[in-house]
Amino acid sequence: MKINVNGKSHTINVSANPTLLEVLREQLELTGTKYGCGEAACGACRVMMDGTAVPACITPAVSAQGKDITTIEGLEKNGKLHPVQEAFLEEDVFQCAYCASGMIVSAVALLERNASPSREEIIEAMNGNICRCCTYPQIMAAIEKAKTSKA
Amino acid sequence: MPLENPTSNMKNDFSGNSRRAFLKQVGLGLGTFVLYSDLIAFPSDQRKIEEEDSIASFIHVAEDGHITAYSGKTEVGQNIRTSLAQVVAEELRVPFEMVDMVLADTKLTPYDRGTTGSRTTPQMSLTLRKAAATLREMLKEEASDSWQIGKTSLSLEGGAIAHPSNGKRLTYAELANGKRLFEPYRDNVELTPVNEWKIAGTSVPKARGRDYVTGKHKYVSDLSLPNMQYGKILRPPVYGAKLKSLDISQVKSMEGVQVVRNGDFVGVTAPDATTASQALALLDASWDSKEHVSRKNLFDHLVKHANLSEKELEFEALNGFEDRLEQEFHIDYISHVPLETRVGVAEWDDDELTVWTGTQKPFGVQEDLCNEFSISKAKVRVITPDTGSGYGGKHTAEAGVEAAKLAKGVEKPVKVQWTREEEFKWAYFRPAGVIQVKSALESNGNLGAWQFHNFNSGGSGMQTPYRVKEKQEKYHRSDTPLRQGSYRALASTANVFAIESQMTDLAYYLKEDSLAFRLRHLDDPRMKDVLIAAAEKFHWENKLPQGRGKGLGCGYVKGGYVATFAEVAFDKESQKVVVKRLVTAFECGAIIHPKHLKSQVVGCVLQGLGGALFEAVDFEDGKINNASLSTYRVPKFSDIPEVEVVLLNRKDLDPAGAGEAPILGVAPAIRNAILDASGKRINRLPMIPDGKV
Structure with a gap:
């Protein structure tokens, strides 16, 4: 499956039905997004999905297909901070x-x-x-x- | 160019068994540690002594003049990476940016007992100041000797001394070209007076601040190694249960999954975290359990099982007074809830072990690992990258030990990251307690007798700061149903809550202003100063409208003095209380970083708000009922009242720590404000879990 993260398309493995958080951190090595609670109660894992902040820890990675995901790593542009x-x-x-x-x-x-x-x-x-x-x-x-x- | 910080680069591991071996390698490879030959020349016993107090243990000067300072302390959000570098830069007269800190690595940094007890600033910072100042004085001496100029006429700027007439320069890098760096630092070296501070005492930007706002900083939870497996540990359903039987047949066929068992320790590993969690869920275990004390019986249990005789509760000085006040205070267990749960990454290389783990005691964890695997310290390296908070909750590193056990079993590197539920259930708690206070007033309104007994929660901060003729203060250990341990300010929060509640109630009894009542019983001018400063900022003298109440609390611990004043709103109909405003004055000697100090004070006060109002661990029959962030409530944006902080800068006093003391005043201040608004005395923590009195 492919997902679009920080303006780039990535091929990911969803055979174990991972969460978006697990995919970002383990497969794409985008570790800026954190695990905090696993139940969308702390906000540490928030990423933007089509412009809305969502908790990646309870978002199945498969549901990110076709969406634009922005993580903390995607905010800085050409060395310039957001x-x-x-x-x-x-x-x-x-x-x-x-x-x-x-x-x-x-x-x-x-x-x-x-x-x-x-x-x-x-x-x-x-x-x-x-x-x-x-x-x-x-x-x-x-x-x-x-x-x-x-x- | 800054020296690469080895703690930020997992691949940058140095072979050899001693820190000295590392220094040699750095010396040959990166910097100017030209001490190799001198070292060999030293008898080994001399080397040992030097290692502990030599300048080289704490400061390294690279060829380009870049300076690295070493400390075994851990950065868990106190911003010591910044404040320690500040004092080193200050003493060396170099820009702040030229100093990099290497922290909390058993191989690279000097031994340290742990980042606890607010000791980093009064002790570690002082040691680094002395090491840096010694280096500075040595540079001056070197220049003075070689140029035949009086030492006092020399001044240092930007890390160099310039000859007044011939244009020659001498730098730390040049100085490091000799064996003198292995001289011990001088205990009596002249430190830069606080009044002359240019870098210390200012709010320089947080060290590596940009890495945190870009997500680049690697916490232990963010680390990965080639071929690393994700580990999960099998936990019993209730505390103390013993494993009766285990059936692993369902996970045997799972690709890449391995099971490690050693007695009651059972764990699984998998190439990804999702599969590891699924495998854990498929382990079929049965357990033997035992009887447990539940929260509903907690306080009776603590008093009943305290280790004391009836006689110890007697206090004759109380007899004969007419005006006596006796109260009992109940303190629930609370959880630290560090946002980064416990994590460990472990890798074995033959019989050598490296563990990356978030802990306040890397050297303590090193010892735990040595004991666990019966290996020598030389074989174990513990590295603690700047960690996602601790608050006293990470004196241990269970996940690091578990990762090492699994890594040994599966012969691959393993990461164990606790879930939030595990963090709630299997870490330790701030102790619960029962506090009994009895006091008596003389006919002139002075405190005549004061008896204070703490059951289980601890003796820290138990001593009353107030003048009293006769007093008795005792702490009694008891049988704690839950695993308990350190927490920001230890038992002081509970003890000061009881002391300050009692003081306000005595003032009410006398119909005296509770600030005036305290002031006339205080001798310590520093305590008076914070009380007066907070009272002025708060406008204590102002009358509040109907439905509002005001209260105060003050305390002292570990070199820090705090006074917090609170204003609450009380709705009679609904019985609801809302904290509207908190004003805190704090003093801990000379201020090194005003902005970060203020942040610590704010953080303590607001974290203290949780334990004061609503945080409590609910447990029953060996289980925690609220082991999640949706059921255990911590302070959020919507809980935050107006917060004001007054910092008193005592430049004549050595700086002390600030990560603990500022938490002391908030709970009693709110309790006393609720009394003022509603007439109700709430002698328990948390006070209003459902928001109502």
């Missing part, structure tokens, strides 16, 4: 940063469908992403910054 990545870096948001990929992907998906979300809208969109180090205020600040820089 504005959301730039904002997270400038704000020096993270501690252990294990949640970083999922946070950034969720934030990118949010700002792509709503360029100027309110605080409440940010919380609603991001609430499925857990930062166990609890850097939530810094993440909010980075999203506010990305919002402003995009505008």
